[in-house]
Amino acid sequence: MVQPTRERLNDQPGDPGFEENLAKFEARVARGDKVEPGDWMPDAYRQQLIRLIHVHANSEICGALPEGTWIPHAPSLKRKMALVAKVQDEVGHGQLLYRAAETLGKSREEMIDELIEGKAKYSNVFHYPAETWADVCVIAWLIDAAAIVNQKMMAEGSYGPYARALKRICYEEAFHLTHGYDMCISMATGTKLQRDMLQDAVNRWWKPIMMFHGPSDKESKHTELLMRWRIKLKTNDAQRQEFLVKYLPKMFNLGLTVPAEWDLKFDEKTRTWTYNEPDWDEFVHVVRGNGPVSAQRLETRRLSHEHGRWVREALAAAASGRRVPMPN
Amino acid sequence: MTDTQWQVFEVFHQPVRGEPHVHVGSVHAPDAETAILMAKEQFARRQACVNIWVVRADAITATTYEDADIFEHGTDKSYREAFGYETTKRAKAVGDSAEL
Ligand SMILES: [Fe+2]
Numbered sequence: 107m108v109q110p111t112r113e114r115l116n117d118q119p120g121d122p123g124f125e126e127n128l129a130k131f132e133a134r135v136a137r138g139d140k141v142e143p144g145d146w147m148p149d150a151y152r153q154q155l156i157r158l159i160h161v162h163a164n165s166e167i168c169g170a171l172p173e174g175t176w177i178p179h180a181p182s183l184k185r186k187m188a189l190v191a192k193v194q195d196e197v198g199h200g201q202l203l204y205r206a207a208e209t210l211g212k213s214r215e216e217m218i219d220e221l222i223e224g225k226a227k228y229s230n231v232f233h234y235p236a237e238t239w240a241d242v243c244v245i246a247w248l249i250d251a252a253a254i255v256n257q258k259m260m261a262e263g264s265y266g267p268y269a270r271a272l273k274r275i276c277y278e279e280a281f282h283l284t285h286g287y288d289m290c291i292s293m294a295t296g297t298k299l300q301r302d303m304l305q306d307a308v309n310r311w312w313k314p315i316m317m318f319h320g321p322s323d324k325e326s327k328h329t330e331l332l333m334r335w336r337i338k339l340k341t342n343d344a345q346r347q348e349f350l351v352k353y354l355p356k357m358f359n360l361g362l363t364v365p366a367e368w369d370l371k372f373d374e375k376t377r378t379w380t381y382n383e384p385d386w387d388e389f390v391h392v393v394r395g396n397g398p399v400s401a402q403r404l405e406t407r408r409l410s411h412e413h414g415r416w417v418r419e420a421l422a423a424a425a426s427g428r429r430v431p432m433p434n
Numbered sequence: 435m436t437d438t439q440w441q442v443f444e445v446f447h448q449p450v451r452g453e454p455h456v457h458v459g460s461v462h463a464p465d466a467e468t469a470i471l472m473a474k475e476q477f478a479r480r481q482a483c484v485n486i487w488v489v490r491a492d493a494i495t496a497t498t499y500e501d502a503d504i505f506e507h508g509t510d511k512s513y514r515e516a517f518g519y520e521t522t523k524r525a526k527a528v529g530d531s532a533e534l
């Protein structure tokens with residue numbers, strides 16, 4: 107498709123006709139109509155979506171880093187092939203999402219560069235190290251599960267290109283989840299050493315997982331607007347609850363426990379879990395690039411971008427009919 | 435860094451011979467040949483596919499959603515449709531009961 111026009115006419119409060127256009131836009135969105143590139147949209151809608159899709163894309167790319175590191179150490183050929191496939195999917199998701207964000211007017215190049223330069227955020231969970239193979243299992247099962255809760259919801263959102271990309275992504279995530287659960291079942295039904303490794307991984311990952319869906323509704327400043335514009339259909343707390351209700355019983359069934367400090371209790375009356383609120387200041391600190399391995403992640407990302415440079419240069423040269431010397 | 439912002443190609447895939455090509459998304463690539471390679475990796479990793487088209491995005495001319503009213507029908511167009519006719523009944527009346 108032809109890129110949307112860059113003259114963003116009268117899309118900010120105070121511009122002529124803004125209120126009238128906004129009312130029409132909100133009515134359309136409330137009806138469940140999809141917004142397409144080139145349609146009139148409030149600038150704030152555009153900016154919020156660019157921000158969200160950019161972070162989402164970065165998270166797919168950065169999520170591939172801890173898993174990619176473990177490819178050479180996979181315990182069997184089957185697990186290795188599955189992990190390679192998953193990592194390829196995640197990078198593919200990143201590319202699909204960068205394309206979706208581009209339809210709103212920010213270039214892929216800008217987004218890639220901002221990530222490498224540490225100016226753009228990515229999911230809190232990938233600021234933590236994957237220390238053992240059991241971490242790979244926990245990431246593939248529980249973090250993918252938490253991400254699926256979020257992505258299924260966003261796939262019903264109002265912006266057409268993002269929703270379409272997410273439909274495709276959710277289809278592939280079904281494999282990630284099955285693969286992750288399968289690995290966790292192997293570990294949980296294995297030797298004592300394997301069971302302990304899995305529990306240890308859960309213990310270390312539980313905090314980032316509790317924070318994954320973002321600050322509590324009491325703290326989250328954008329939620330109301332995002333929900334009115336159907337960018338988001340559920341609050342952060344509702345997504346967290348959905349994840350807990352579905353996956354805690356499965357974890358307990360595998361003999362896993364959750365660190366006691368969270369004081370997780372099931373309230374039979376409301377059919378929801380109560381828990382000690384995560385430290386949201388810590389969350390903000392981590393996603394701003396101060397997590398345990400934030401610096402290493404970006405360095406790996408930068409190196410991989412640099413290592414791929416000759417390929418991009420060779421492709422570009424070939425496309426322009428030039429021959430380039432290959433590196434030795 | 436100015437080496438990743440290649441042109442955009444829209445991707446159409448055909449899941450089985452005989453079916454229409456369907457738009458599935460787009461890729462960045464320096465030329466059409468590379469776009470095919472990218473499209474294969476991005477959109478044909480596991481689902482059935484027998485053929486892919488890539489088209490430079492800037493080669494596509496599209497209508498705008500604001501002009502969607504050009505597709506609206508001002509008058510009754512049922513004379514263009516099979517359902518707009520009661521000919522089965524009329525054919526029977528003239529002695530033809532076979533399928534139209
Ligand atoms: Fe993904």
Ligand SMILES: [Fe+2]
Nearest residue numbers: 196250279282
């Ligand atoms: Fe995934």
